Amino acid sequence: MTLAMRTIYRAAALAGVLIVAPGLRADPVADFYRGKTIRVIIGYGPGGGYDIYGRLAAEFLGRHVPGNPTIVAVNMPGGGSLKAIEYLYNVAPRDGTHLGSVSQQMALNAAVADRNTTDVTRLRYVGRFTTNIDIAVALPEKGISSFEDARRREVVVGADQAGSMSVVYALTLNAYAGARLKIVKGYSGSAEVQLAAERGEVEVNGSYSLPAVLVSHPDWVRNGKAVILYQNALKRFVLLPHVPTVAELVLSDEGRAVAQVIAGTAEIGRSIVTTPDVPAERLAALRNAFQQTVKDPDFIAASTRRNLLLDPAPGEAMDAITGQTMALPAPTVAALRKLLRE
Secondary structure, eight states: OOHHHHHHHHHHHHHHHHHHHHHHOOOHHHHHHTTOEEEEEESSOTTSHHHHHHHHHHHHGGGTSTTOOEEEEEEOOOTTTHHHHHHHHHTSOSSSOEEEEOOTTHHHHHHHOSSOOOOGGGSOEEEEEEOOOEEEEEOGGGOOOSTHHHHHSOEEEEOOSTTSHHHHHHHHHHHHSOOOEEEEOOOSSHHHHHHHHHHTSOSEEEEEEHHHHHHHOHHHHHSOOSEEEEEESSSOOTTOTTSOBHHHHOOSHHHHHHHHHHHHHHHHOEEEEEOTTOOHHHHHHHHHHHHHHHHOHHHHHHHHHTTOOOOOEEHHHHHHHHHHHTTOOHHHHHHHHHHHHO
């Protein structure tokens, strides 16, 4: 074979490699996730809204993450999900293998803390399944007909831990709406509070996620089988036109400013967050997988069968809300801090 022919063959072989190589190029994100397990850390006990949507992520998200990792849900209740938040921030690997379903007021709690060791802006959101409206529920046998009863007499409200939304609502209404709510803390989440109400330990479940209620007790909302005292929302939800918002119940301008900030946490709702410092390409892949998940016909059908509310939004929008919360005006922060210390 002449030198010229050898040169031609080598050129042809190289051209073939260049044509084939792009198809053989490895996907580093898929290579990383293939065969791995992602854990969704749920900051509350079983049965409540955070648990329901955290497990929804575990069920469907892995189909759309490159490499199709296994995803499992792990309950880690404590401190209104503070235990789970601190685990994600300080302990969990920062590689995209740990996600969280944690308190929608994570940024609010951080904004009012004197010494905050967790920079919540570094806990990046993957996406939101739905906005969340919390409601206060009393069963008919408790003899409560409306929020006005809580202004006339002491009403016992069940809650989880200090700093949780159930405590925040009650303190806000006591401070600014003339309520006489006696707060009983220590439950692991809204589902356990509801059991306590059924046992007669408390009269009101002060913070029951509306999405969770529509799954477990839809007749409370659709058929009026329970008394709903208030809702935490920027405006009245379409299914609850007769139920006042927390902001509507307060009686002062300062109270309304505080209540509006608290209602804003409903925009975070039931979102999925991940650890700090996840490599950019993996965070992008997780966010893309989340958006594919919420459009997945199987996911939508399953959510419909389970009466789950869906109002999805991208993780970047939730990050923006966190940033805005951390930049609240000093007078509003001072009012919230005073309230949360009572």
